[in-house]
Amino acid sequence: MDHPVNTKLHRPWLTFDLGAEMQVLSWAINRPGLVKAKQIVWREVRDEDLSLDMDVLGWLQGELAKQGFENDVAFLTSRNVARFAECTATVGTTTAHCVVTLGLSNAERVGQRLARQGAGWGTINIAMRLNSGLTQAGLIETSSIATQARTAAVIDLALPLSGGIATGTGTDCIAIAAPEGVNTFTGLHTEIGEAVGKAVYTATTHAGREWKTEMGLR
Numbered sequence: 001m002d003h004p005v006n007t008k009l010h011r012p013w014l015t016f017d018l019g020a021e022m023q024v025l026s027w028a029i030n031r032p033g034l035v036k037a038k039q040i041v042w043r044e045v046r047d048e049d050l051s052l053d054m055d056v057l058g059w060l061q062g063e064l065a066k067q068g069f070e071n072d073v074a075f076l077t078s079r080n081v082a083r084f085a086e087c088t089a090t091v092g093t094t095t096a097h098c099v100v101t102l103g104l105s106n107a108e109r110v111g112q113r114l115a116r117q118g119a120g121w122g123t124i125n126i127a128m129r130l131n132s133g134l135t136q137a138g139l140i141e142t143s144s145i146a147t148q149a150r151t152a153a154v155i156d157l158a159l160p161l162s163g164g165i166a167t168g169t170g171t172d173c174i175a176i177a178a179p180e181g182v183n184t185f186t187g188l189h190t191e192i193g194e195a196v197g198k199a200v201y202t203a204t205t206h207a208g209r210e211w212k213t214e215m216g217l218r
Helices: 056-067 136-157 191-214
Strands: 006-010 013-026 033-044 073-077 085-091 094-102 124-130 173-178
Touching (some): 013 124, 013 136, 073 124, 073 173, 085 191, 094 191, 124 191, 136 173, 136 191
Antiparallel strands (some): 013 033, 094 124
């Protein structure tokens, strides 16, 4: 039986309760790699929260401990977490639930780097929860599908840079959560790949359009 998921907003925190302990694959700032977790969380930060010489990871771990979130996979974002976008997509027996926060103020085009002066940092943080059981290899391929969907959405947002259209930001992060199971192949020809791609693309597009509107961009 699948467990219900629950997204809660209480700024500066956004929490994504996975409904049960699951394997989570990410390169998140807190508990990166392949871990077991019950929740994925966002911590919103402002410029006054951080300084150039501070231990950001140590500070974040202290903030997480105050909330009892130290065992959670955690993102750090300058985006207003109240602006998160959420999408659930079901294909066959697979349900993919995606939560996204997005800011493109430090957008980049892959294979290039813009000169930046330490201001205007944004990021795209994506959490994906699947009901289908995956092997470790399946988690890796699912992460690649989510990354592809994010990139397609950002390209379609058509944010121009000096070297072409943006494909992401310099600090994007994706976390994939799923029960342990037998599904190893989760590419675009599969139910899992279709559901993941649809959920990530839709949520990223919605979040990106909202950000562009706030910035006065067409």
